[in-house]
Amino acid sequence: MDTTAARERALDAAERLFYGRGVQAVGMDDVRAASGVSLKRLYQLFPAKERLVEAYLERRDIRWRGRLAAYVAERGDPEERLLAVFDWLEEWFGEDGFRGCAWINAHGELGASSARVTAQARAHQRAFRAYLAGLVADAGRPAALAGALFLLAEGAIVAAGTAGSTEPAREARETARLLLGAAGAG
Amino acid sequence: MDTTAARERALDAAERLFYGRGVQAVGMDDVRAASGVSLKRLYQLFPAKERLVEAYLERRDIRWRGRLAAYVAERGDPEERLLAVFDWLEEWFGEDGFRGCAWINAHGELGASSARVTAQARAHQRAFRAYLAGLVADAGRPAALAGALFLLAEGAIVAAGTAGSTEPAREARETARLLLGAAGAG
DNA sequence: TTGACTGGAGAACGACCGTTCTCTAGATTA
DNA sequence: TAATCTAGAGAACGGTCGTTCTCCAGTCAA
Numbered sequence: 001m002d003t004t005a006a007r008e009r010a011l012d013a014a015e016r017l018f019y020g021r022g023v024q025a026v027g028m029d030d031v032r033a034a035s036g037v038s039l040k041r042l043y044q045l046f047p048a049k050e051r052l053v054e055a056y057l058e059r060r061d062i063r064w065r066g067r068l069a070a071y072v073a074e075r076g077d078p079e080e081r082l083l084a085v086f087d088w089l090e091e092w093f094g095e096d097g098f099r100g101c102a103w104i105n106a107h108g109e110l111g112a113s114s115a116r117v118t119a120q121a122r123a124h125q126r127a128f129r130a131y132l133a134g135l136v137a138d139a140g141r142p143a144a145l146a147g148a149l150f151l152l153a154e155g156a157i158v159a160a161g162t163a164g165s166t167e168p169a170r171e172a173r174e175t176a177r178l179l180l181g182a183a184g185a186g
Numbered sequence: 187m188d189t190t191a192a193r194e195r196a197l198d199a200a201e202r203l204f205y206g207r208g209v210q211a212v213g214m215d216d217v218r219a220a221s222g223v224s225l226k227r228l229y230q231l232f233p234a235k236e237r238l239v240e241a242y243l244e245r246r247d248i249r250w251r252g253r254l255a256a257y258v259a260e261r262g263d264p265e266e267r268l269l270a271v272f273d274w275l276e277e278w279f280g281e282d283g284f285r286g287c288a289w290i291n292a293h294g295e296l297g298a299s300s301a302r303v304t305a306q307a308r309a310h311q312r313a314f315r316a317y318l319a320g321l322v323a324d325a326g327r328p329a330a331l332a333g334a335l336f337l338l339a340e341g342a343i344v345a346a347g348t349a350g351s352t353e354p355a356r357e358a359r360e361t362a363r364l365l366l367g368a369a370g371a372g
Numbered sequence: 373t374t375g376a377c378t379g380g381a382g383a384a385c386g387a388c389c390g391t392t393c394t395c396t397a398g399a400t401t402a
Numbered sequence: 403t404a405a406t407c408t409a410g411a412g413a414a415c416g417g418t419c420g421t422t423c424t425c426c427a428g429t430c431a432a
Contacts, residue, residue, distance in 0.1 A: 226380070
């Protein structure tokens with residue numbers, strides 16, 4: 001197993017465990033057992049647990065936004081693409097093991113003591129918001145709409161995460177539709 | 187110090203520490219040191235840390251909604267009361283030590299292993315939503331508007347929590363105003 | 373004064389956790 | 403083959419945590 005493969009396996013296990021149970025509830029030895037990557041190698045790849053958490057959040061951000069963008073890009077109409085964001089959220093909420101927003105959860109747990117975790121959470125929110133801003137611009141809508149959609153999406157994610165329901169996605173979508181219908185919308 | 191006073195002091199310290207640093211980052215001995223309530227007494231009042239966390243979330247829910255309702259009740263117009271929710275959020279976000287939603291944070295940290303924490307998080311969201319539904323009904327607006335305002339508020343809370351800014355409150359307020367302006371709004 | 377009870381301070385206990393170290397087996401190179 | 407390097411398994415280390423226990427000072431009843 002070369003370095004790249006070990007790193008990927010470690011991050012696969014870290015993501016599954018950290019997201020599913022919370023970061024502090026998972027020990028480095030749990031990551032070792034789940035990944036098959038020895039402790040020695042884990043610490044060569046990530047010199048401290050905090051670095052593994054950081055790398056987990058960073059990779060998840062890229063993948064998460066990639067999945068969302070791929071789903072949305074399939075819609076032809078720019079306005080439909082805006083609403084497709086919430087369709088994708090609904091699919092995501094229905095997946096096994098969905099437990100809300102990984103960055104908010106990690107920030108709530110470690111943000112007070114880890115600048116790296118805080119930075120990852122902020123970067124994720126900024127990137128998601130920027131992505132929405134792009135969709136809004138493509139649809140020729142006022143820039144302020146992006147903030148509204150961002151808040152609706154984040155609200156839906158946390159509401160679904162604690163309630164264990166996909167319904168918030170539909171509520172958010174319906175609200176977004178209403179905002180698009182409102183004259184000018186912004 | 188009688189039982190009631192010891193309980194209040196313990197909960198005061200628990201709330202400050204758990205909310206400020208995260209639950210797992212705070213030991214029972216930290217609560218003892220911050221409250222002046224001995225470990226023996228802490229365990230008489232709360233037979234396990236999980237019960238202290240539960241009581242902290244429960245009391246905070248009552249106080250949080252009480253503060254919100256008191257602020258909102260000062261506005262005469264039912265429609266103004268709806269928007270006042272977001273004014274209060276903005277004040278809250280600006281307070282020292284604001285760190286997002288206590289229930290989402292606790293749920294992200296412990297929800298996977300503690301049914302009591304999950305129950306508290308769900309109860310809080312249900313109660314907040316029901317409160318908003320009451321305001322919406324008082325304003326003679328369609329019930330579906332409550333869901334939209336709830337998502338906007340939750341989104342603003344988590345966005346402000348990670349970004350460390352009060353701006354999301356204004357964004358959410360402006361979006362709410364737009365929704366109120368939209369014909370029928372629901 | 374004696375005895376019984378209460379509560380606090382803090383030690384103790386067992387478990388775990390992040391991190392490092394030891395030991396060994398296998399691969400690689402000369 | 404001999405020497406060197408790598409990596410894994412898992413023990414070890416120092417620290418912390420939730421929880422319980424010990425010991426003692428103070429209080430109150432008789």
